[in-house]
Amino acid sequence: MxxxxxxxxxxxxxxxxxxxxxxxxxxxxxxxxxxxxxxxxxxxxxxxxxxxxxxxxxxxxxxxxxxxxxxxxxxxxxxxxxxxxxxxxxxxxxxxxxxxxxxxxxxxxxxxxxxxxxxxxxxxxxxxxxxxxxxxxxxxxxxxxxxxxxxxxxxxxxxxxxxxxxxxxxxxxxxxxxxxxxxxxxxxxxxxxxxxxxxxxxxxxxxxxxxxxxxxxxxxxxxxxxxxxxxxxxxxxxxxxxxxxxxxxxxxxxxxxAQKLDEDAQRIAALRDRLQAGILEHVEGVTVNGDAAHRQPNTLNVSFQGLKGESLVMALDLEGVACSTGSACSSGSTEPSHVLTAMGLSKEAARGSLRLSFGRYNSEADVDTALEAIARVVARLRALSPNYSAAGVHA
Ligand SMILES: Cc1ncc(COP(=O)(O)O)c(C=O)c1O
Missing domain, CATH: 3.40.640.10 (Type I PLP-dependent aspartate aminotransferase-like (Major domain))
Structure with a gap:
């Protein structure tokens, strides 16, 4: 894999x-x-x-x-x-x-x-x-x-x-x-x-x-x-x-x-934006967290309605895609992210968030693999989830 x-x-x-x-x-x-x-x-x-x-x-x-x-x-x-x-x-x-x-x-x-x-x-x-x-x-x-x-x-x-x-x-x-x-x-x-x-x-x-x-x-x-x-x-x-x-x-x-700053930032932002656009196009019930105009080039934080970030992370890991729910230092904690709740997200939306962070060694192929995996995993988990319906009605 x-x-x-x-x-x-x-x-x-x-x-x-x-x-x-x-x-x-x-x-x-x-x-x-x-x-x-x-x-x-x-x-x-x-x-x-x-x-x-x-x-x-x-x-x-x-x-x-x-x-x-x-x-x-x-x-x-x-x-x-x-x-x-x-x-x-x-x-x-x-x-x-x-x-x-x-x-x-x-x-x-x-x-x-x-x-x-x-x-x-x-x-x-x-x-x-x-x-x-x-x-x-x-x-x-x-x-x-x-x-x-x-x-x-x-x-x-x-x-x-x-x-x-x-x-x-x-x-x-x-x-x-x-x-x-x-x-x-x-x-x-x-x-x-x-x-x-x-x-x-x-x-x-x-x-x-x-x-x-x-x-x-x-x-x-x-x-x-x-x-x-x-x-x-x-x-x-x-x-x-x-x-x-x-x-x-x-x-x-x-x-x-210092040598690679501009080159890395531009290339990495393009990869991040490609994944963001792909998720917004192919996955419904998602919200991008964080002011896009004041965001570093490599980070994408998305909430998926009706899902738990930890379940997404585990399912994506089985598909070969490594990402996280937020800070690595807070993983394992059952509390929703203090950052997202401070931004006013509900506990449910904060718990349904995924952090995807790019780096120097990522490629466009990585974006496409990740997008396919995310779309697949989200559809599968939502089909099993009592908290989500395609009509947007939450139990
Ligand atoms: C914003 C921020 N501050 C501090 C740290 C801690 O740095 P270190 O892992 O080198 O102790 C991290 C690492 O996750 C971080 O993201």
Whole structure:
């Protein structure tokens, strides 16, 4: 059976060029980047080259990029580091953080944890299209607000958030701004100056690098308490012997992403649009979720009336098509997507959603295979479903 991978928001395959680049640092150049000898210096040079490659992709200065174990750590460092390291309101002594209701759990649950420690939080809801209104973020600001954290691209519906507009407000008010750009970097142009962010998270495995390595951009002068304590690595911001092969791979992936950004985005958007048009033409009772005008090029989120997303995912997997119901981190949960319900979808519509996310290695043939499989599976499951009738009457 030929297999089609349409779950690139969960993770991407490692690019052959990236795998090739990292091998040398597993085999020959295995030194500890902190060692003074030849082996150590080979590793150090490679880490600094990767730092420059990542910095170039996001328009940053290399000294403002630190390496982490991935998007989750970068997000946690930002939320706990910034909320712990900035000013407290002299009047109340309580700090306040603003985020959105559609963040990835790495941000959402970090902010919830802050709340248990006495920090106030505001969760700004998006509009029906899954885009947050910068005016609402601005109105949520209080004198004691120490951090605003708003993702750049949503992992479930792909909507792009107006971070640059929020950045202007944050800068005016002197509030630290973090963006979780894990799903945006490598898919759309990302520039820390244009966005006006102080902190930006990214992760290698979403841009054709390996899992377990990522980076955090920290604007010079941003106060950030470290999450972990130990050696003097990464300018005292993140202790621990550097994951040299992973970091080299992230650097190589970043360089490749910079080269291929426009070409990938155009080709991938055409594939996504082809599948979207095909589903809308051949399958009835479907709704596309997320504002099409503010959506990253690779993501398609569709609700199928009367069906459960999990049943669709399982049936499609048997047909060789890999996709998901939403965030890979939330699968297994029986609750409907917090992103879709925050956008105002009913629980039923949210439960009937499927996320199809494209990547560099997908082809038109993949789209056609997926479309046939989706049409077949939907028809079969609906024939068995008590909740759906072709006339649109729901039991
Ligand atoms: C928006 C977003 N933030 C953070 C993460 C977590 O990144 P990592 O898997 O590298 O910890 C993900 C991964 O699913 C994501 O999509």
């Amino acid at each position: 030929s297999r089609v991978y349409l779950d690139n928001n969960a993770t991407t395959p490692v690019a052959p060029e990236v795998a090739e680049a990292m091998l040398r640092y597993l085999r020959e150049d295995f030194g500890n980047a902190s060692s003074v000898h030849w082996y150590g210096q080979r590793a150090r040079d490679a880490v600094e080259q990767a730092r420059a490659q990542v910095a170039r992709l996001i328009g940053a200065h290399p000294s403002d990029v630190i390496f982490t174990s991935g998007g989750t750590e970068s997000d946690n460092m930002s939320v706990f580091g910034a909320a712990g390291g900035t000013r407290t309101s002299p009047s109340s002594g309580t700090k306040h953080v603003i985020t959105t209701a559609i963040e990835h759990p790495a941000v959402l649950y970090s902010v919830r944890e802050l709340e248990t420690r006495g920090v106030d939080a505001t969760y700004v809801a998006p509009g029906a299209g899954g885009v947050v209104d910068p005016g609402e973020v601005s109105r949520a600001i209080r004198p004691e607000t120490v951090l605003i954290t708003v993702m750049l691209a949503n992992n479930e519906v792909g909507t792009l958030q107006p971070v640059a507009e929020i950045g202007r407000v944050a800068r005016e008010r002197g509030i630290t701004l973090h963006t979780d750009a894990v799903q945006a970097v490598g898919k759309v142009p990302v520039n820390v100056e244009a966005l006006g962010v102080d902190l930006l998270s990214l992760s290698a495995h979403k841009l054709y690098g390996p899992k377990g390595v990522g980076a955090l951009y920290v604007r010079k002068g941003t106060r950030l308490e470290p999450l972990m304590h130990g050696g003097h690595h990464e300018r005292d911001r993140r202790p621990g012997t550097e994951n040299v092969p992973g970091i080299v791979a992230l650097g190589a992936a970043a360089e490749l992403a």
